[in-house]
Amino acid sequence: MTATETPRIDPWNTPERAVLRETVRAFVAKEVLPHVERWEEEGELPRDLHRAAGRLGLLGLAMPEAVGGEGQVIDQLIVSEEAILSGVPTGVLASLLTHGIALPALIADGREELVRDFIRPTLAGELVCALGITEPDAGSDVAHLRTRAVRDGDEWVLNGAKTFITSGYRADFVTVAARTADTGHEGISMFVVERGTPGFTATRKLDKMGWHSSDTAELSLVDVRVPASRLVGEENKGFYQIMDQFASERIGMSVQACAMARRCVDLSIEWVREREAFGGTLARRQVLRHRLVEMHRRTEVATSYVRRIAERLQAGESLIAEVAMAKNTATEALDYVVDNAVQLHGGMGFMRGTEVERHYRDARVYSIGGGTYEIMNEVVSKFLPLR
Numbered sequence: 343m344t345a346t347e348t349p350r351i352d353p354w355n356t357p358e359r360a361v362l363r364e365t366v367r368a369f370v371a372k373e374v375l376p377h378v379e380r381w382e383e384e385g386e387l388p389r390d391l392h393r394a395a396g397r398l399g400l401l402g403l404a405m406p407e408a409v410g411g412e413g414q415v416i417d418q419l420i421v422s423e424e425a426i427l428s429g430v431p432t433g434v435l436a437s438l439l440t441h442g443i444a445l446p447a448l449i450a451d452g453r454e455e456l457v458r459d460f461i462r463p464t465l466a467g468e469l470v471c472a473l474g475i476t477e478p479d480a481g482s483d484v485a486h487l488r489t490r491a492v493r494d495g496d497e498w499v500l501n502g503a504k505t506f507i508t509s510g511y512r513a514d515f516v517t518v519a520a521r522t523a524d525t526g527h528e529g530i531s532m533f534v535v536e537r538g539t540p541g542f543t544a545t546r547k548l549d550k551m552g553w554h555s556s557d558t559a560e561l562s563l564v565d566v567r568v569p570a571s572r573l574v575g576e577e578n579k580g581f582y583q584i585m586d587q588f589a590s591e592r593i594g595m596s597v598q599a600c601a602m603a604r605r606c607v608d609l610s611i612e613w614v615r616e617r618e619a620f621g622g623t624l625a626r627r628q629v630l631r632h633r634l635v636e637m638h639r640r641t642e643v644a645t646s647y648v649r650r651i652a653e654r655l656q657a658g659e660s661l662i663a664e665v666a667m668a669k670n671t672a673t674e675a676l677d678y679v680v681d682n683a684v685q686l687h688g689g690m691g692f693m694r695g696t697e698v699e700r701h702y703r704d705a706r707v708y709s710i711g712g713g714t715y716e717i718m719n720e721v722v723s724k725f726l727p728l729r
Contacts (some may be wrong), residue, residue: 353416353653362417366424369398374430379695381555385547386512387437389470395438396467404442409449410462415590415656418442419597426601427608429697432704433553435598440509443591444471444517447532447574447583455571460515460534472513474504474535474561475584484519484584485527489563491520498533498573500542500566510559511547513537518563523578530580534572541566552703589662592669592712593655596648599672599708603641606683606701610634613687630686637679644675663725666718673709680705 353359373394381387395401404418405411422435441464448456463469480486489502500520510516515536523529535542541564548558575583611634614624624630651668654661683698684691691698709715 353656354420354649359417359420362420363424365398366400366421367428369395369400370425370428370430374425374434375428378429378431378434378555381434382431382700383554385554386557387434387555389467389512391434391438392467392470394467396465401439401441401467402465405445405461405465406449408452409457410465415593416652419594419652422594422598423601426598427605429605431553431555431700432598432602433556436553437509437512437556439594440473440513441465441471442594443587444473444509446587446590447517447580448534450583450586451575453571456534456574469514470509470512472507472509472516472559474507474510474516474518476506477503478505484530484581487519487521487530489518489520491522491531491533493522493570494567496570497567498570500533500535500563500568502563504561504563506548507559507561508556510561511544511557513544513559516561517574519580519584522580525578527581529578530584531577532574532580532583533568534574535563535566535568539566539568551706552700553707588713589655589665592665592718593648593652595708595712596665596668596672597652599669599676599705600641600645600648602701602705602708603637603644603672603676603679606679606698607634607637607641609698610637610683610686613690624686633682633686637682640675640678644672648672663722666713666721669712670709670715670718673705673715676705676708 373391392401399412400421402411403413403421404415422439425435426432445461445464448461460469460471464471475484475487477487477489479488487502489500489504491498491500500518502520504510504516504518507513507516515534518533518535519530520533521529522531543562544559545562546560548560550558614630614634617624648668648671651661651664655665680698680702684702687696687698690696691702693699713721
């Protein structure tokens with residue numbers, strides 16, 4: 343750096359964001375960590391947790407001020423990062439922060455009716471919402487959704503099924519993607535469907551490998567009638583609403599994956615420093631120290647890349663391929679780290695109830711959710727001169 347160059351300010355560690363991190367640590371110490379095991383057993387979060395987060399303004403970060411939000415994308419990402427580094431299961435975040443994927447289409451629509459009835463109450467923690475895209479026969483391949491919406495006078499009639507819907511069992515409303523025309527991805531629209539609407543039911547709470555404290559549901563829509571005003575945005579433009587959301591969802595998962603990896607590195611370092619075997623601590627064994635170095639290296643490299651992409655997204659750049667690479671870079675590092683963290687913990691790493699065992703199970707969803715590892719590579723391939 344020359345004498346005339348201005349030092350780069352790290353946007354992840356400004357004085358204001360140091361205060362935010364401390365706020366998150368205090369929040370999780372009081373409201374989350376004492377209850378983790380019970381929530382893991384019950385399979386869902388209490389509504390009081392949403393209200394507590396809403397009172398602190400944690401749910402409105404990265405949302406426009408016009409709808410009750412504040413702050414930037416990095417602020418919201420820091421909430422997830424700091425919570426995980428404090429020991430919060432990622433399943434808690436999956437359900438507590440589902441509004442981050444369910445509300446953007448409503449916010450982009452901007453109608454006061456939607457702001458008043460759905461957005462502001464959700465950011466205050468009074469309502470729980472979910473995003474209904476995935477179906478038994480269609481997930482990332484949005485163009486093949488089968489749930490259908492047909493206009494009938496002043497109403498839309500929806501029929502279909504959704505699955506793997508995070509927070510779907512508790513949701514007060516779901517932002518549902520449905521087919522409104524037989525034109526592939528051009529024929530998708532988004533609708534707000536409220537809990538209690540006749541024909542709309544959460545038919546089953548799904549039992550998962552990980553994310554035990556996050557309720558995940560199958561949803562059924564049988565002749566569900568919603569007012570025409572519950573169409574979100576323009577008719578047949580839902581595909582683009584979904585694509586716009588994918589970038590923020592994927593970078594959010596990338597940040598969480600890196601934070602999980604870092605947490606497992608920290609837990610493993612603490613373990614090998616304290617655990618004694620064959621006349622000394624495990625930390626004295628060179629092969630284990632080198633394994634920890636590799637875990638640390640992969641985590642640091644992934645974190646640096648993911649944070650840089652997040653900064654560029656916040657600046658308004660369109661980064662489809664870069665976000666896909668960030669997600670794969672982060673999840674690849676996470677998979678390596680959690681596997682080795684369990685190995686370093688030995689028998690304790692295999693025991694239900696230990697934190698690294700939970701991270702091992704929870705980590706598996708990160709290379710699946712939001713677009714699988716293979717789909718991310720296919721996304722990137724479209725930006726390479728292969729043809």
